Amino acid sequence: MARTRKTKEPALPPAPAVPSAGPLPPYPQGRPPRDLASTRRLVDYVEELWRWRWLLFGASLLGALLMFLYAAAKPNVYVSRAQLMVTAPRGRVDITQVLGLRPGQTNFTPTQEAIAILSSRDLAEKVVDKVGPDELLRPSLPSPEEDAKLKGLHGFLTRILHNLQRAMIQQRESRDYLTRDIAVRVFRSSLKIYWAPRSPSIRVEFRSNDPARSRKILQAYLEEGLRYYIECQSSKGDDSFLQKEVDRAEEEFRKAHKAFQDFLDKYKVPDVPAELARLQEELARLDERVRQERLRIAALEKTKKTLQENIRQFPPFLQTESQVTAAPDPALQLLEEEILRVQIELEKERAKSASPTGFRIRELEKELAFLENRKKEILAKGPILTKTTQNVPNPDYETRRTRLLEVTLELQGLKASLPALEKEEGELRRRIQELTELEPVWTELRSRLRRAQEQRTILRQRVKNYRLSRQLDALGMSNLKVIETPSLELKKEGPVRGKFILAGFFGVLMVLSPLLMILFRVSTRVDRGAQITALLGVEVPASIPRLRKGYIKRFVRARNLGWD
Amino acid sequence: MKPEKLLLLEPGKSQVDMVLQDEMGQLWAHLVTLSEKAGAPWKKVGIVSSASREGSTTTAIALARYLVYGLQKTACLVEANLRRPVLGRLLPRLKKGPGFREILEGTAQVEETIYHLDSRGLSVIPAGREDSPAGYPSGEGLAKALDRLCELHDAVILDCPPLGMAAESHYLLKGVDAAVLVVQARRTHLETVSQSIKTIRHLEKPLGGVVMNDVVHALPGALRALF
Numbered sequence: 049m050a051r052t053r054k055t056k057e058p059a060l061p062p063a064p065a066v067p068s069a070g071p072l073p074p075y076p077q078g079r080p081p082r083d084l085a086s087t088r089r090l091v092d093y094v095e096e097l098w099r100w101r102w103l104l105f106g107a108s109l110l111g112a113l114l115m116f117l118y119a120a121a122k123p124n125v126y127v128s129r130a131q132l133m134v135t136a137p138r139g140r141v142d143i144t145q146v147l148g149l150r151p152g153q154t155n156f157t158p159t160q161e162a163i164a165i166l167s168s169r170d171l172a173e174k175v176v177d178k179v180g181p182d183e184l185l186r187p188s189l190p191s192p193e194e195d196a197k198l199k200g201l202h203g204f205l206t207r208i209l210h211n212l213q214r215a216m217i218q219q220r221e222s223r224d225y226l227t228r229d230i231a232v233r234v235f236r237s238s239l240k241i242y243w244a245p246r247s248p249s250i251r252v253e254f255r256s257n258d259p260a261r262s263r264k265i266l267q268a269y270l271e272e273g274l275r276y277y278i279e280c281q282s283s284k285g286d287d288s289f290l291q292k293e294v295d296r297a298e299e300e301f302r303k304a305h306k307a308f309q310d311f312l313d314k315y316k317v318p319d320v321p322a323e324l325a326r327l328q329e330e331l332a333r334l335d336e337r338v339r340q341e342r343l344r345i346a347a348l349e350k351t352k353k354t355l356q357e358n359i360r361q362f363p364p365f366l367q368t369e370s371q372v373t374a375a376p377d378p379a380l381q382l383l384e385e386e387i388l389r390v391q392i393e394l395e396k397e398r399a400k401s402a403s404p405t406g407f408r409i410r411e412l413e414k415e416l417a418f419l420e421n422r423k424k425e426i427l428a429k430g431p432i433l434t435k436t437t438q439n440v441p442n443p444d445y446e447t448r449r450t451r452l453l454e455v456t457l458e459l460q461g462l463k464a465s466l467p468a469l470e471k472e473e474g475e476l477r478r479r480i481q482e483l484t485e486l487e488p489v490w491t492e493l494r495s496r497l498r499r500a501q502e503q504r505t506i507l508r509q510r511v512k513n514y515r516l517s518r519q520l521d522a523l524g525m526s527n528l529k530v531i532e533t534p535s536l537e538l539k540k541e542g543p544v545r546g547k548f549i550l551a552g553f554f555g556v557l558m559v560l561s562p563l564l565m566i567l568f569r570v571s572t573r574v575d576r577g578a579q580i581t582a583l584l585g586v587e588v589p590a591s592i593p594r595l596r597k598g599y600i601k602r603f604v605r606a607r608n609l610g611w612d
Numbered sequence: 613m614k615p616e617k618l619l620l621l622e623p624g625k626s627q628v629d630m631v632l633q634d635e636m637g638q639l640w641a642h643l644v645t646l647s648e649k650a651g652a653p654w655k656k657v658g659i660v661s662s663a664s665r666e667g668s669t670t671t672a673i674a675l676a677r678y679l680v681y682g683l684q685k686t687a688c689l690v691e692a693n694l695r696r697p698v699l700g701r702l703l704p705r706l707k708k709g710p711g712f713r714e715i716l717e718g719t720a721q722v723e724e725t726i727y728h729l730d731s732r733g734l735s736v737i738p739a740g741r742e743d744s745p746a747g748y749p750s751g752e753g754l755a756k757a758l759d760r761l762c763e764l765h766d767a768v769i770l771d772c773p774p775l776g777m778a779a780e781s782h783y784l785l786k787g788v789d790a791a792v793l794v795v796q797a798r799r800t801h802l803e804t805v806s807q808s809i810k811t812i813r814h815l816e817k818p819l820g821g822v823v824m825n826d827v828v829h830a831l832p833g834a835l836r837a838l839f
Contacts, residue, residue, distance in 0.1 A: 084802050091839035095831045572801045577824045580795065584806055589642035590635040591797075591824040592670060595613040600627055602829040607634075611829070611836065 085569050087579045096568045097561060104564075108556045115552025119545040121205040126259040128266045132166075132250040132273075134158045159248055165277050166250070167241055172232050173293070174272045179265055181231035185217070239269070294507045301500040308493045317483065320490040324483045331476045338469050341462055348459045355452040362448065365439035374431035383426065387419045578612050615670040616702040619729065619736075623681040635823075636671075636678035643790060643820045650818060655762045657820065658692075658788035660772040660781055662808040666796040667825030669698055672771035675792075676734060685766035686733035688726065692784050693773040697739035703727075711740025715757045722760045735765070758787050775808045782815060790820040797827045 097104070135158075165171065176184065192214075195207045242251040254269065256262035317323045394412040401409060574580060577588030593603035606612075613628065621629045647654040659672040672689060679687040691699050692712055700707035706727060714720035715737070728735045761768045770788055772781045785791050791812050795805055805822070812819050829836070 089839075091831070091836065094835070094839060095829075098835070099830045572803060573798050574795055574800055574802050574805060574824075575798055576827075577822065579802070580805060580822050580824075583802060584809060586793075586809060586819060586822050587642060588822045588824055590639040590821070591827045592635060592667060592674065593631060594826050594828050595628055595670075599828055600631055602833070603827060604627070604631060605833055606829045606836070609833075609837075 084572055084574070084579060084583065087582055088569065088575075092575060093565055093568065096564060100564055104557060104560055107560055108553045111556035112549050112553035115548045116545075117201070117205050118209075119548035120202055121209045122545075123257045125255050125257060126262050128254050128256075128259075128262040130252045130266055130270055132162070132252065132270075134162045134248045134250065157246075159243060159250065162277060163241060163243060163250060165280050166252070166273050167239075168276075169232065169236070170290075170293075171269075171273055171276045172236050172239075173228075174276060175265070175269045176228060176231045176235055178272055179268045181227045183261065183265065184231040184234050185227065235265070290507070290511045294504070294511055297500065297504040297507045301497075301504045304493070304497040304500040308497045311490065311493055315486060317486070317490075320483055320487050324480065324487060327476060327480050327483065331473065331480060334469065334473050334476060338466070338473055341466055341469065345459065345462050345466065348455055348462070352452065352455045352459060355448055355455060359445065359448045359452060362442055362445040364442055364445050366442050367437040368440050373434055373436065375434040377426060377432045380423065380426050383419060383423050387416065387423065390416045390419060576612050614698075614701075615667070615673060616698045618670065618673045618677065619699075619702060621677075623677070629677075632674040633678050633682050636674045637682060639675065639792065639821060639823060640678060640683070643792075646790070646818060646820060652789075654789035654818075654820070655766070656758055656768045656770065656788040656790075658770045658772045658781075658785050658791045658817075659794060660785065660791055660808070660812075661774050661794040661796075662776050662800055662804045664696060664774050664777060666774070666794050666800060667823070668774070668794045669693070669771050670825060671792065671794045671823050672769050676736075676767075676769045679767050679769075680732055680734040684732075686735070686764075687767045687769060688761050688765040689734070689736045690761070690768060690770045691737060691739045692770045693778075694739050694743075694780070695773050695778060697742065699736060699738045700742075706736070706738040707742075709738075711738040713740035713743065715740075716753060718753060722757050722764075726764070733765075737761075754783065754787050775811055776804065782811070785812065785815050785817050788817065790818045791815075792820045793822045794825050795822055796825050799826070 190210070192207075192210075195203070195210050197203075198206050238255045240253040240255075242253070243249070252266065252269070254262050254266040256265065312318060390412055394409065394416060397406070397409050397412060398404065403409075577591055580586055580588050591603075593600050618628075618632070623629060624633075643654055643657065657675070659668045659675065661668040676687045676689040679685045690712055691697055694713055709727075710720035710725050712725065715722055715725055720740075725737050725740070726735050727738065758768060770784060772784045772791075775781050793805070793808055793812065809819060
C-alpha cells in the first residue's frame with residue numbers, strides 16, 4: 049500500500065479581532081455559582097461532619113447501648129436443624145419430553161417440588177394440628193417469680209420485656225378462634241428451609257426459645273412433611289386430608305354463625321356500629337334540646353326576677369278623690385276642753401278665796417279670756433273639709449302582674465318537662481354505653497364469621513383444584529429421605545445480638561449524618577472568603593484565624609499548602 | 613484571646629503576631645493597590661462589621677500594629693465604637709482621660725486625647741467617657757479631627773461600631789477614605805454581608821475588601837489532604 053504524503057494546506061486568513069469582554073469571570077471553568085449551597089465543596093461537608101463528630105459518635109454509642117440492653121433482655125433463641133435428601137425417581141417419565149420442551153427450559157426439579165411441598169401452608173397447618181397450637185404459642189418465658197430474682201439494670205429491662213410479652217400473649221389468647229391461625233403463622237416464621245441450586249439436599253431449621261420444644265416440633269414437621277409429600281406425589285392419593293380441613297372449616301363456620309346469631313338474638317341489634325351512630329346522632333339532638341331548654345329556663349328566671357323587682361315600684365291600686373265632707377276640728381275640741389277646765393278651776397278659786405280679785409283668780413280670768421279669743425278665731429275660719437278617696441286598680445301593675453304570671457307558668461311547664469328530657473338523655477347514654485361495650489364483641493364475631501366463610505370458600509376451591517391436579521398427575525413420584533435427624537444447638541444466637549448493636553450504632557449515625565448535611569446545605573452562613581468573592585464580587589484579601597493555639601497552627605499549615 | 617490583648621503582644625515573638633502580620637500585610641497591599649488606582653493615598657481607613665463581636669476591633673488593632681511594626685510608619689488607632697469600648701479594660705489609664713467622645717463634643721483637643729503606647733509610633737485614642745452614644749455629632753467637627761490626626765500620623769485606623777446596629781457608623785464612614793468589612797466565618801449570613809456592602813457603596817466610600825475573621829480549619833491535615 050503506497051503511502052500518500054500529506055500536502056500542506058494553505059494558511060487561513062487571520063480571524064477578525066474580537067472585542068474584549070472585560071475581565072475574566074471569577075469562575076471561568078464553568079457556570080458561576082448562584083447561591084451559597086453551590087459554592088460548597090465535598091471537603092466542606094466532610095469538615096462539617098468532623099465538627100460534629102463528638103455528637104455523632106456519642107449519639108451512636110447511646111443507640112448501640114440501648115440496642116445492647118434490648119438484645120440482652122431478649123430471650124435466647126435455640127435452633128434445631130435437620131437435613132433431607134431428594135433422590136430422582138426411577139423410570140419416571142420426563143415431563144419436558146412430554147410437553148415437547150428442550151432440556152433446561154423447565155425448572156421443575158424434584159428438589160424444588162419437595163421444597164414447594166415442605167413450605168406449603170397446608171403442611172404447616174397439619175403440623176400445628178399435630179403438635180397443637182399451644183405447643184407453639186405457649187410462652188416460653190420464665191415465671192414472674194424467676195424474673196424477680198434478676199437484679200440490676202438487666203433484671204429491670206428483662207422484667208419490662210417479659211411483662212410486655214405476657215400482655216401480648218394474654219391478648220392473643222382472648223381471641224381463641226384465631227389461635228390456630230396465629231400458631232400457623234408463628235410456625236412458618238420460625239421455620240427456615242435452605243437449599244442450593246442443583247443440590248439434592250435440603251436443610252431445615254426451626255427456632256424457638258425453648259430447646260426441647262424446638263426439636264420436638266421439627267421432628268413432627270419432618271414426619272408430617274414426609275407423609276404429605278407422599279400424599280401429594282401419589283397418583284392414588286386421596287383427598288381425605290383436605291376433606292378434614294373442609295370439615296373443620298365448616299365446623300368453624302357453623303360455630304361462628306351460631307355465635308353471631310346468638311348475639312343478634314340476645315341484643316336484637318343487627319348492626320351495632322350503625323345503631324350506635326344513630327343513637328349518637330339522637331343523643332346529640334337531645335343534648336341540644338336540653339341545652340336550649342336550660343337556656344330558656346335561665347332566661348325566664350332572669351325575666352321573672354326583673355319583673356318581680358319592677359312590680360314593686362307600682363302600687364296595686366290608684367286612689368281617686370270622691371267626696372268632700374266637713375269634719376270636726378280636733379284643735380277646737382281640745383280648746384273647748386281646756387276652757388271648761390279653766391272655768392271649773394276659776395269657780396273653785398272663787399269659792400275658796402275671800403277676795404274676788406285675788407292674784408290667782410285674775411290669772412285664770414286672763415287665761416280664760418285668751419282661750420275664748422282663740423276659740424272665736426278658730427270658729428271664724430269655718431269647719432275643716434275632709435276628702436274621701438276610692439281605690440282603682442293600677443294598669444301598670446296589672447300588666448306586669450299578668451306578664452309575671454305568664455312567665456311563672458311557662459317556667460313551671462319547662463321545669464316540669466326538663467326532668468323527663470334528662471331522664472330520656474340518661475337512658476340514651478346508658479344505651480350508647482352498652483352498645484359501645486358490645487361493639488368490639490360484635491366486630492369480633494362478625495370478623496370471625498367472615499373469616500370462617502372465606503376459609504370455607506378457599507378450602508372448597510382447594511379441594512376442587514386438588515382433584516383436578518390429581519387427575520393430571522400420572523408421571524410417577526420421586527423419593528424424599530431424612531438424612532440428618534433434628535439436632536439441637538444449645539447456644540444463644542450471638543450474631544443476632546451483634547447485629548442489634550451494630551444496627552443501633554449505625555442507625556443513629558445514618559439518621560444524624562444526613563440531617564447535619566441537610567442543615568449545612570440550607571445554611572446561609574458564610575464559611576469561606578471565596579464564597580463572598582464568587583457571589584458578591586468583593587475581594588477577601590485577608591483572613592484571621594481563631595486566636596487559639598491549635599487553630600493557628602492548622603491555619604498556617606492550610607495557608608502554606610494553599611487550602612482555602 | 614481578647615482583641616485588646618493583641619496590643620500588648622511583643623512584636624515578632626509569637627505565632628499569633630506573625631500570622632496577623634502576614635494577613636494584615638496582604639490587606640494593606642490590597643488597599644495600597646486600590647488607592648493607587650483611585651489616584652489618592654488612603655490614610656483614613658474605617659474597619660467595620662455587620663454585627664457586634666465579629667472581629668472589627670481585632671482587625672483594627674492588627675492593622676495598626678502591622679503599619680507600625682511591619683512598615684515602620686506611625687499609626688493611630690481610634691476607638692470610635694462608643695457603644696462597646698474595650699481599650700479601657702486593658703489599660704485603666706485610658707479610661708480616666710479624655711477620648712474620642714470628648715473630641716466629638718469639642719471639649720478636648722485632638723492632641724490631648726492621643727496616648728502613645730510605645731516609642732515606635734503606635735498611638736491610640738480611647739473611646740473616652742462612657743455614656744450613651746445618642747447625639748453622635750457629625751460633620752465638620754469629625755472631619756477636622758480626622759484631618760488633624762492625619763497630619764500627626766501616617767495612617768489613621770478607625771474601629772467603627774457595627775453597621776447593622778449603630779447609625780453613627782454611617783457618619784464615621786463618611787469621614788474615612790476607605791472601609792474594610794469584617795465578616796465572622798460560620799456566623800455572618802451572606803444576606804447580611806451583601807446588605808453591609810450595599811450600605812458602604814451607598815455612602816459612596818470605596819470598599820477596601822473583606823476580612824474573614826475566626827476562620828477555623830477543623831479537619832486534620834492528613835484527612836484534609838485526601839480531598
